[in-house]
Amino acid sequence: MPAGLYRALLTVVGAIAAIVLAIVISSVAIIAAGASPEAAFAAFFDFGETERAVVNGIVTMLNRAVPLFIAGLAVAVGFRMNLFNIGVEGQYRIAAVCAAYVGSTFAAPAWIQIPVIIVVAMAVGGFYALIPAVMKVTRGVNEVIATIMLNYIAINLAAFLVRGPFTGERAKGVLTTTTPTLPESAWFPNLNVLFEMFGLPAPRGGGLWGFLLVAVLLGIGLWVVLERTRFGFEVKASGLNASAALASGVSPKKMVISAMVLSGAIAGLIGMPEILGDKHSFGSNFTPGLGFLGIAVALLGRNKPAGIAVAALLFGFLDRAQGPLQFANVPPSVIMIMQGTIVLLVVIANEITSRIALRREERRAAQQLGRNTPVEVAA
Amino acid sequence: MNADTLAAVQPAVELEGITKRFPGVVANHDIRITVEPGTVHAIVGENGAGKSTLMKILYGMQKPDEGTIKVNGVEVAFRTPSDAINAGIGMVHQHFMLADNFTVLENIVLGAEPKKGGRLDAAGARARISELAAGHGLRVDPDRLVEDLGVGDRQRVEILKVLYRGARILILDEPTAVLVPQEVDELFDNLRELKAEGLTVIFISHKLDEVLSIADAITVIRRGTTVASVDPAEVTARQLAELMVGSELPTPETRESTVTDETALKVSGLTMEADGFRPVPKGTSIPLYVERLRAEGRRLLLDDVSFEIHRGEILGIAGVEGNGQSELIEAIMGMRPVHGDISLDGADISTWSTLKRRESGIGYIPEDRHRQGLLLEASLWENRVLGHQTRPPARKGIWVNRRSSRADTERIVKDYDVRTPSVDTLALALSGGNQQKLIVGREMSGEPKFLIAAHPTRGVDVGAQAAIWDHLRNARAAGLAVLLISADLDELIGLSDTLRVIYGGRLVASLDPCDVTPERLGGYMTGAITSTEET
Numbered sequence: 001m002p003a004g005l006y007r008a009l010l011t012v013v014g015a016i017a018a019i020v021l022a023i024v025i026s027s028v029a030i031i032a033a034g035a036s037p038e039a040a041f042a043a044f045f046d047f048g049e050t051e052r053a054v055v056n057g058i059v060t061m062l063n064r065a066v067p068l069f070i071a072g073l074a075v076a077v078g079f080r081m082n083l084f085n086i087g088v089e090g091q092y093r094i095a096a097v098c099a100a101y102v103g104s105t106f107a108a109p110a111w112i113q114i115p116v117i118i119v120v121a122m123a124v125g126g127f128y129a130l131i132p133a134v135m136k137v138t139r140g141v142n143e144v145i146a147t148i149m150l151n152y153i154a155i156n157l158a159a160f161l162v163r164g165p166f167t168g169e170r171a172k173g174v175l176t177t178t179t180p181t182l183p184e185s186a187w188f189p190n191l192n193v194l195f196e197m198f199g200l201p202a203p204r205g206g207g208l209w210g211f212l213l214v215a216v217l218l219g220i221g222l223w224v225v226l227e228r229t230r231f232g233f234e235v236k237a238s239g240l241n242a243s244a245a246l247a248s249g250v251s252p253k254k255m256v257i258s259a260m261v262l263s264g265a266i267a268g269l270i271g272m273p274e275i276l277g278d279k280h281s282f283g284s285n286f287t288p289g290l291g292f293l294g295i296a297v298a299l300l301g302r303n304k305p306a307g308i309a310v311a312a313l314l315f316g317f318l319d320r321a322q323g324p325l326q327f328a329n330v331p332p333s334v335i336m337i338m339q340g341t342i343v344l345l346v347v348i349a350n351e352i353t354s355r356i357a358l359r360r361e362e363r364r365a366a367q368q369l370g371r372n373t374p375v376e377v378a379a
Numbered sequence: 380m381n382a383d384t385l386a387a388v389q390p391a392v393e394l395e396g397i398t399k400r401f402p403g404v405v406a407n408h409d410i411r412i413t414v415e416p417g418t419v420h421a422i423v424g425e426n427g428a429g430k431s432t433l434m435k436i437l438y439g440m441q442k443p444d445e446g447t448i449k450v451n452g453v454e455v456a457f458r459t460p461s462d463a464i465n466a467g468i469g470m471v472h473q474h475f476m477l478a479d480n481f482t483v484l485e486n487i488v489l490g491a492e493p494k495k496g497g498r499l500d501a502a503g504a505r506a507r508i509s510e511l512a513a514g515h516g517l518r519v520d521p522d523r524l525v526e527d528l529g530v531g532d533r534q535r536v537e538i539l540k541v542l543y544r545g546a547r548i549l550i551l552d553e554p555t556a557v558l559v560p561q562e563v564d565e566l567f568d569n570l571r572e573l574k575a576e577g578l579t580v581i582f583i584s585h586k587l588d589e590v591l592s593i594a595d596a597i598t599v600i601r602r603g604t605t606v607a608s609v610d611p612a613e614v615t616a617r618q619l620a621e622l623m624v625g626s627e628l629p630t631p632e633t634r635e636s637t638v639t640d641e642t643a644l645k646v647s648g649l650t651m652e653a654d655g656f657r658p659v660p661k662g663t664s665i666p667l668y669v670e671r672l673r674a675e676g677r678r679l680l681l682d683d684v685s686f687e688i689h690r691g692e693i694l695g696i697a698g699v700e701g702n703g704q705s706e707l708i709e710a711i712m713g714m715r716p717v718h719g720d721i722s723l724d725g726a727d728i729s730t731w732s733t734l735k736r737r738e739s740g741i742g743y744i745p746e747d748r749h750r751q752g753l754l755l756e757a758s759l760w761e762n763r764v765l766g767h768q769t770r771p772p773a774r775k776g777i778w779v780n781r782r783s784s785r786a787d788t789e790r791i792v793k794d795y796d797v798r799t800p801s802v803d804t805l806a807l808a809l810s811g812g813n814q815q816k817l818i819v820g821r822e823m824s825g826e827p828k829f830l831i832a833a834h835p836t837r838g839v840d841v842g843a844q845a846a847i848w849d850h851l852r853n854a855r856a857a858g859l860a861v862l863l864i865s866a867d868l869d870e871l872i873g874l875s876d877t878l879r880v881i882y883g884g885r886l887v888a889s890l891d892p893c894d895v896t897p898e899r900l901g902g903y904m905t906g907a908i909t910s911t912e913e914t
Contacts, residue, residue, distance in 0.1 A: 063398065102440070125903055135686055185672050214882070227780075228777055228779060229777050229778055229779065230768050230769070230774055230777055230778065231777070232779075233764060233768055233769060236754075236757070236761075237757075237768075238766060240754040240756055240757060241750070241753070241754050241755070242766065243750050243751050243755060244745075244750065244751050244752060245749075245765075246714055246733065247714060247733070247743060247745055247752070247766070248711065248733075248737070248765045248766035248768070249732065249733040249734030249735075249736070249738075249766060249768075249769070250734070250768070251732060251733070251734065266660040276576045281519060358756070358805065358807065359810050361804065361805050361807075362808045364808070365799065365800050365808035365809065366808070367802050375388065
């Protein structure tokens with residue numbers, strides 16, 4: 001079996017074992033909460049009875065997975081070189097509020113309007129990530145601490161902006177404040193046509209976010225950059241062995257800056273599906289916490305785009321069950337317990353499986369060499 | 380037939396048929412050793428012969444797959460080093476395991492602290508340490524900080540630490556590797572004292588002269604198995620060496636000089652402060668600034684280092700580790716800021732980045748291949764790209780050229796005899812010698828003008844060592860300028876065209892490798908001989 005396939009299989013087996021174990025642990029939590037585990041797990045797979053309900057369930061799951069996937073990618077860029085960008089949370093919020101406001105100030109054809117909004121989001125996110133990067137390379141400030149602090153600033157700054165300078169008109173009886181609504185040319189088309197193709201009813205609300213396609217392209221693009229380009233090689237080298245990278249002429253300062261800015265720019269996109277595809281503004285009820293969840297998603301996906309996609313779908317799948325769980329009389333916080341245990345167990349499983357894979361590689365090399373050049377050992 | 384029935388005393392350690400299968404390195408196979416109590420028993424073998432694995436087994440760090448271990452006649456099965464310690468076995472590691480910011484006393488008791496009402500019983504510990512130190516002739520000051528101690532003192536602390544835990548059998552893993560000849564004599568006096576006290580010493584080494592002068596019995600290990608047990612009185616160093624290697628010995632001799640008069644690398648006045656680089660104030664010249672640093676009594680890691688290396692010349696730098704060699708390398712590679720000028724082929728490269736220096740033809744075989752030379756968890760071809768990521772064949776525009784990188788790695792594997800299943804194998808699966816050959820092959824590709832070779836044959840087997848020496852000699856003949864830094868004095872003397880000694884960050888002597896002995900070199904390296912002689 002080729003080493004790559006073996007490693008992939010081992011990873012899958014490890015992940016499945018971790019998920020099974022997580023189900024067992026969550027069952028204990030569910031029983032402790034006084035509910036029945038069967039009812040809870042049935043709720044996860046209960047997408048409803050009508051076709052429309054099933055479609056709605058799937059769309060909820062995918063729509064949740066899209067920003068989580070982007071957040072996972074953003075975190076993974078830093079993680080690949082042992083750079084812990086905990087600031088994705090702040091970066092995406094500040095980027096979202098700025099992009100939503102800028103987008104609302106002008107109206108242009110969609111092919112200009114939407115790219116401009118996206119570019120603004122990426123620029124703001126990238127710039128906000130540049131701050132901790134500069135602090136790190138010039139003064140040695142630990143990026144974990146800097147980004148956590150900058151999160152507080154960003155979250156509160158975004159809240160201020162949406163109430164203050166960037167605020168839009170508030171309709172009567174509405175409690176949330178938002179930025180001005182985007183012109184229709186900034187509305188990202190949905191993908192409901194996919195369901196219609198199969199003769200299924202269209203989901204309600206904003207439908208399946210068209211930004212899904214952008215996310216998929218982003219994932220592929222990032223894979224190409226990380227796995228095939230010189231920049232990706234330098235990221236990998238810095239992550240595997242920073243001192244060897246330094247001795248090989250990879251400038252750690254340049255790498256910290258560029259990886260951080262790339263991470264922040266991707267983080268800037270996290271809010272885009274919701275703003276362009278659904279709410280068409282940034283409001284005080286904008287989905288929070290995506291950046292922090294992105295850390296878990298990246299860990300779960302082993303910092304690889306394909307793995308992150310699976311992890312994001314898993315999180316989307318679990319999050320969708322919020323409603324059905326309540327109907328089944330199970331506290332929905334079970335979901336968070338499950339997510340937490342899965343992440344922890346998968347991290348452990350990853351560590352174990354990668355050790356097994358490395359050891360196997362060593363053994364294989366030793367064996368093959370043993371065949372080619374018999375070691376002269378006196379019996 | 381059985382030695383036990385004849386001998387009045389049980390052997391201190393008896394290893395029977397020890398076998399350890401271990402991927403990537405030479406495994407132990409059917410090892411048989413009997414160590415008599417109250418002797419110094421040497422285990423000799425080339426780097427990579429399996430000595431360290433054997434000692435790890437004896438110290439409980441690894442479990443043998445087959446075979447039995449008897450200590451004082453009792454069969455034991457160690458699961459952890461603490462089992463071995465309880466059985467009276469202590470190990471002095473090749474790399475010291477001491478906490479620098481602790482005193483000698485604290486280091487000795489660390490992990491086995493005597494307590495009095497829940498607090499450290501410093502007085503009791505001090506009394507015991509003084510008793511041990513006096514009894515065994517190991518003089519140390521228990522209240523000094525370990526960071527202020529020299530290498531020899533640190534080693535004595537390590538030995539005391541082991542004795543403090545009640546060890547009666549001491550394993551010393553290459554204890555002389557870090558010592559200069561004078562310190563080696565002192566260590567041997569200590570060992571003789573320990574022996575006189577009835578302790579048993581297992582002494583691992585590959586330096587035959589030392590082994591012959593100290594050991595009461597010698598066991599030779601080759602390719603993972605014991606090939607002979609000999610009496611030091613009856614063998615010569617030459618015979619021992621041939622037992623160890625199993626064939627003719629390679630020598631690092633360089634033949635006729637290939638030194639040209641074209642300067643490849645020139646450094647002048649390199650100076651580095653110990654407490655961080657500070658730019659020279661405006662209006663002051665570098666020499667004046669350095670003069671001021673010296674006047675202020677600042678510690679300098681590099682102090683006015685100047686030399687030239689010509690095309691086809693190998694300049695060897697001898698020195699006890701930690702006297703500025705690493706700093707010198709990092710300064711030349713542009714990894715650490717430094718005062719002074721560096722020029723390559725007449726071009727001033729002092730302000731260039733590491734990348735630009737590499738691109739302009741500096742190759743670098745790092746002193747620690749795992750730390751600076753390899754991505755262990757990446758494939759061989761990716762390791763080929765490392766350091767060459769901006770040059771063909773590794774690069775094609777913004778892309779890494781995977782196909783030609785692979786092809787060029789195949790070439791290195793073939794030309795440099797890297798034993799590997801394929802170029803997609805992870806670097807960590809290779810033995811040390813093969814990893815090093817890959818690095819040498821990589822650094823020699825792209826036609827470098829100047830090569831830094833730091834300990835190029837450290838921890839590699841004898842075959843790889845000879846091959847690496849050959850590659851260095853061939854490259855030198857082809858006009859490469861080489862800066863050779865090594866702890867192996869024979870290697871330095873044998874390969875170098877010019878020899879310099881670094882001591883305390885200064886180049887203190889310039890010697891002719893043709894008429895210098897390791898002893899004299901050792902004198903300069905420790906600062907025992909101070910007069911500079913020019914050749």
